[in-house]
Amino acid sequence: MVWDQLKSSSFRVNEEAIETLFVCNTTKEINKVLPVLLPLPTQATTALDPKRSQNIAILLRSLNSTKEEVCEALLEGNAERLEAEQLEILLKMALNKEEEHKLKECKDDSSPPFKLRPEEKFLKALLDIPFPFKRVEAMLFMANFDSEVKFLNKSFLTLETACEELRGSRLFLKLLEAVLKTGNRMNIGTNRGGAQAFKLDTLLKLVDIKSYDGKTTLLHFVTEEIIRSEGDGLEHRKLGLQAVAGLAQELCNVKAAAAMDSNVLNGYVSKLAGGFGKINEVLRLNEALGCEEYNERFHEAMYESMRRAEEGIIKVQAQESVAMSVVKETTDYFHGDSAKEEAHPLRIFVVVRDFLAILERVCKEIGSIKHHHHVFVSSESQFPVPVNPTLSSEFN
Template identity: 40%
Template sequence: MNTGAKSAPPAQIFILEPRKSQNKAIIIKSLAVSRKEILEALVEGQGLDADTLEKLTKISPTEDEITKILHFNGNPAKLADAESFLYHVLKAIPSAFMRFNAMLFRSTYDPEILHLKKSLQTLELGCKELRTPGIFFKLLEAILKAGNRMNAGTARGNAQGFNLSSLLKLSDVKSTNGKTTLLQFVVEQVICSEGKRRLINQTDKNGDAKRDSDSKISEGERDIEYLMLGIPVVLGLSTELSNVKKSATIDHDSFVNTCSTLTAKIHDIKWLITRCNDHEQGRFSIEMKGFLEDCEEELNVVGDEQSRVMELVKKTTVYYQAGGNSKDKGTNPLQLFVIVKNFLDMVDQVCDDISKKLQKKKQTSTGSSAPLSPLSRSPVRFPSLQSFSRTQNPGTFSSDSDDDF
């Protein structure tokens, strides 16, 4: 007999499936608090940070597993690590994991409700931006005029408005020579118009000296000057509609379900509190009751605000006739903002392309006494535009502009 041989370690008792038990044990070992501190926190209803609570909720056993653990009548010292932890916690407080969930909800409630409030504010400001006359309205006016000119003599030739989803098709409509898209044409026209407006304002401020200088500039150079002055104005549209672009990134389903999800969790915690005996030691019930009262009051206010803002979004969408019939299943009620954001990205790209062309012309003319030639002064023709049509209740795109594109 070899007395020097090491004895085999005692076999551990697994109640859970072994791999599942090992995964839970890894999480338990990563906790920065002791089991005693965890039990104290469960009694008092506070004392654990969100990271710890999140880890604890991840090792939550199923109802069947809880039953097996609580009915274990063997030697607890022989239990595997995960089972040992769960056994001692559940024996002390059978509702431990419901309490962990309640405490985690409390720790994450403020960030969630704040995010919802910010989304509501963003949507309201986005609607306001879309109803405020500015460069966006001027672009829409120019597009409508261009569409009516292209459809002159047809049933679509006198449209009073158009569905905003048509904006995303403008880059697909090409001139008869295939060199220019309708989007490029319209954006360049608006850039020139805004550049001309800025130049006139500068001339008014600088007086006769500026007028004498301008009179010596060729027509081609003047066009380029208009473009250079107008590009920053049109590029500023993304800033002008910053909340519209933010609204486009809001997940609608998550947004509209936040209140109901939070309310459901509150009901679960209220049910948990009813299971806690009044004579129980600790402040768990007291802590949670005060928190829940504040939550319910706040959620009622936020819920009303959400209804008001979504009604505003609906009215703005109807105004622009974006996204088709809002009653259609699967239609994203925030589609208006997505359409406008994508359109703004397209406009920014056109502005960048024009800027590059201007820069290239500057570079090629460096060192030459010859004046800059215009980008293009050839007439641009487009085929009939099918996506434009007369609408029943069109939004009126008025920017108080007298420019004729």
């Protein structure tokens, strides 16, 4: 400040002259001068670090709730009085031990050394409530519980439905049969010529296997064969193409399941189950406070929330178990051994989703060729069928 600069100045006043001229003056006259002599301003010391205080002030503006409303909701443990977003904002304001101590010690007035800002007054009011931020945690858990349970229920239902779609799709099974028979025909005369199955990963390689003349791929050929088998005649072939092209829509839950991660889903379930610890902790802390009326109201609200949540988590855990069991059975159904997929139990959906994207592109290419029903010859003897090492290794 400017006053600091003045202290180090070499300027000196004539103190003797001051005494002669003014000190002998009356007190009344001195008082006329004193108001002009401003005291050195003192920097007000606040409880929180300025930057921290500023961040909390920003959070407080977005809270959209009064100090009284927040305190009442926390005292009663009423999660419905505050929305999840508001509870998240409050949790971001959580104080460390040192900050709590400073706020509790300081007086809410304008005298040194503290002058509380509005955000500090708000936090000081929260600290008058026993373990306020533990209450916020418990209430936030309950505020989010229903939506998280709904998300998990929907996810596990999608997995089960995806399995039903894969196993029940007539067209998908027909496509697998066509690929198997075509592969066996191509590998005739080799030890792979009589394969009874293949891993679904093989579907992703069909578009890379080309005929001798390089004009078509194995997937184009197989797709044409299925279109032909769906009905003779131009109109029927058009419908057949539409049916094959619509397979992705038929297996829409498979595509949705492919976007999921089983570890993430399991983590959500574990997090929900672990959330009960937060409620149990605040219940124990609250019991130690005594039997005041507001303590009893808080206990009743939290206990009822915990009882309802326990029922919900048990159902979610059961649904997770069923869904993952169905996924394992489906993987065994197509691959024969799901143990090899333990690290990525939902991989089967990823493979099918990627194949459906390729198939969709192939259908568009076939549909864009004029008179496409004359392009391919369906007779096995006329289609070039080399012994293909890439495809051969996929069949067993």
